[in-house]
Amino acid sequence: MAKVLLIEPDYRNKYPPLGLMKISTYHKTLGDEVVFHKGKNTDLRAEKWDRIYISTLFTFYWKKTVETIKYYMNSVKSPEDIYVGGIMATILYNEMIEEEGLSEINIIRGLLDKPGILGDNDIIVDTLTPDYSIIEPNETQxxxxxxxxxxxxxxxxxxxxxxxxxxxxxxxxxxxxxxxxxxxxxxxxxxxxxxxxxxxxxxxxxxxxxxxxxxxxxxxxxxxxxxxxxxxxxxxxxxxxxxxxxxxxxxxxxxxxxxxxxxxxxxxxxxxxxxxxxxxxxxxxxxxxxxxxxxxxxxxxxxxxxxxxxxxxxxxxxxxxxxxxxxxxxxxxxxxxxxxxxxxxxxxxxxPLKGPHSKDRKYIGKYWTPKYIRAIQCVLVATxxxxxxxxxxxxxxxxKNQNEFKKILIMPEDYIINREENEISGNTDEWWSAYTSLEDKSKVLQIINLNKFRDIELYSYSKKEKELLIHYIPKKKR
CATH class of the missing domain: 3.80.30 (pyruvate-formate lyase- activating enzyme)
Incomplete structure (x- = not known):
């Protein structure tokens, strides 16, 4: 009887790991002992396992997922006893095998829809019934x-x-x-x-x-x-x-x-x-x-x-x-x-699924800016x-229209989140007046679109530009 550990990294997700649930059924069918855990656990890490399976989700969870894999590397006899599969493992397969320390683990691409992928038998894991018992909360999970x-x-x-x-x-x-x-x-x-x-x-x-x-x-x-x-x-x-x-x-x-x-x-x-x-x-x-x-x-x-x-x-x-x-x-x-x-x-x-920003959430589309993305996030806080x-x-x-929407996109973050408070205090009107009074907005828009205001050096800007940019600097930094 083999000791099998199933791990899902501790990102927040709505749906249970269906692949791991089917792998649990597979190993229990073979008479193996199966334990599931979400995230890192020092007690499980200290044990020795015959095989560890780690699921992956979106590519932008790269850092958290790789950290989780490496966390359990010494919990098996050999790196080949760690199996990693799922969305990220499939999409970024080459990047995973090139990651330092992961070259010897088993990375599975795509579905477990053929016999013999996990062992020398005729079982097709993808067709198995998911084991719902592993996702039931307990003292450690x-x-x-x-x-x-x-x-x-x-x-x-x-x-x-x-x-x-x-x-x-x-x-x-x-x-x-x-x-x-x-x-x-x-x-x-x-x-x-x-x-x-x-x-x-x-x-x-x-x-x-x-x-x-x-x-x-x-x-x-x-x-x-x-x-x-x-x-x-x-x-x-x-x-x-x-x-x-x-x-x-x-x-x-x-x-x-x-x-x-x-x-x-x-x-x-x-x-x-x-x-x-x-x-x-x-x-x-x-x-x-x-x-x-x-x-x-x-x-x-x-x-x-x-x-x-x-x-x-x-x-x-x-x-x-x-x-x-x-x-x-x-x-x-x-x-x-x-x-x-x-x-x-x-x-x-x-x-993006591929490229330099596939491993994080920093990609900015051709017509978007970091400020626009942050503004949408701020609006969605309220909704x-x-x-x-x-x-x-x-x-x-x-x-009320696209012009007002564009105004919200460049509005200071605090004025978006605390809309009513800043309108009553007059802060929003002061900001907009400072913005519209500028004849040449190109220099300030460069810094606004980058959405980096904490370390801004105001001395390099004109008086009118300073009157605008002061609205973007966090109150503690003013």
Whole structure:
């Protein structure tokens, strides 16, 4: 019997490590002892393990992930007994094997979708049922995943698109039209008990030619709209009833939405329907807005979308897409048939998969600046990362038009976060007056766009430039 340690670095993430959960099942099937932990642990590090698996997530977690790998290097007999896989390991495979101290570990690219990858046997790890027991909090493993009461499944794999900002073509290069979800759910239920929701990790489910079969399975599993009650007994012995929902978490492709598949989706208890809104050109805007209106027409009223920014878009494009969603919300509220439909937007900052900034979050797009990025972060502090359906709140947070939005982007950080306080005190008006009074703004805009004000040397600026820049310097440094 081998001693196996499963490690996920201690970054904050919503979903449990599905790959490690399947590896746990694999080793328990072989009769091995399996321990899971999130992050570093001195007691586990002090033990000797026959094999250690470490999962990776986004590439910008490079530093934390590499530190975690090196932390456990002496907990095995040989570096070859450490296996590292997942998104970052696949995307930055060459960089990992070139990292000092990691050249001898086993780095796995892509999926565990063939026999013999982890041992001399015919077991295909990727098809195994995830072991949910390892993510249950205990005395040493206290992290609780926000999503821990859902059947996490795939009905397809891969994507028919090849978007340059996406890692899926490298992670799942072959598109698979159909994978039975009933078998997955039945196996999870048998091994780990009943779950409430049904969470899909499909990357492009609407591309499947078997989409109607997928919907039929969802309905057969008890997720028909209006018939989606989930009843359980709580710790106090009381019978509790809640609604259970279907979530295609990776979103659906607006370009593939049509009357037929929206009619099918409307039959299941989907909440929310996620639709990506990645582009602001007129053609894509029409595709997106038509798709949203069609979904609402079919009675799907809980909608959500990811709004990618800092890629090839301009700040104005970002504002335009957010405003379109807010205006759609207002449109739906005016019509009795669509009233109650709501769209929530989730801004998603682009980070490159390759290149010098793939290992951190410092990439700045062609039309963006460090100040613009920081301004968006400051606004999202107030909105808690979500742009909701309330128009007045949006206009206040992001501006009534693109000119006001551009003003917010260059506004001092404190004036964005503490908007009302600084407006009442007159600080915001003083700042704007100082800015607009400058005939030549090129010199100050250079320093503003860099967003580095702590060590600024004011003596090299004119009187009017100083009157403006003083607003950007932290109060403790003035």
């Amino acid at each position: 206290t992290y609780r995943y926000p999503v821990d009461d859902a059947y996490i499944v795939y009905s397809t794999r891969g994507c028919v698109n090849r978007c340059e900002f996406c890692a899926v073509p490298e992670l799942e290069p072959v598109y698979k039209d159909y994978i039975s979800i009933k078998d997955q759910v039945d196996n999870i239920k048998e091994s780990s008990g009943e779950k409430r929701d049904l969470l899909f990790l499909d990357n492009n489910v609407l591309a499947s030619k078997e989409f109607n079969k997928i919907i039929d399975e969802i309905i057969d599993l008890g997720y028909r709209k209006g018939e989606n009650k989930f009843t359980y007994i709580n710790k106090k012995g009381r019978k509790i009833s809640k609604r259970k929902y279907v979530d295609f978490n990776q979103g659906v492709d607006a370009r593939l939405i049509n009357d037929e598949n929206m009619s099918l989706l409307s039959k299941v208890a989907i909440r929310p329907l996620r639709i990506a809104f990645d582009h602001a050109d007129d053609r894509y805007v029409k595709i997106y807005t038509d798709a949203v209106r069609l979904a609402v027409k079919h009675g799907i009223k809980d909608l959500s979308n990811y709004v990618l920014f800092n890629f090839k878009d301009k700040p104005g494009d970002f504002y335009k897409r957010l405003r379109i969603n807010v205006d759609l919300n207002e449109e739906f509220e005016k019509d009795e048939e669509t009233r109650g439909a709501k769209i929530f937007s989730f801004p998603m900052r682009y980070s 808690r990362g979500v742009v909701g359906p309330k128009k007045n709140f949006f206009l206040r947070a992001f501006g």
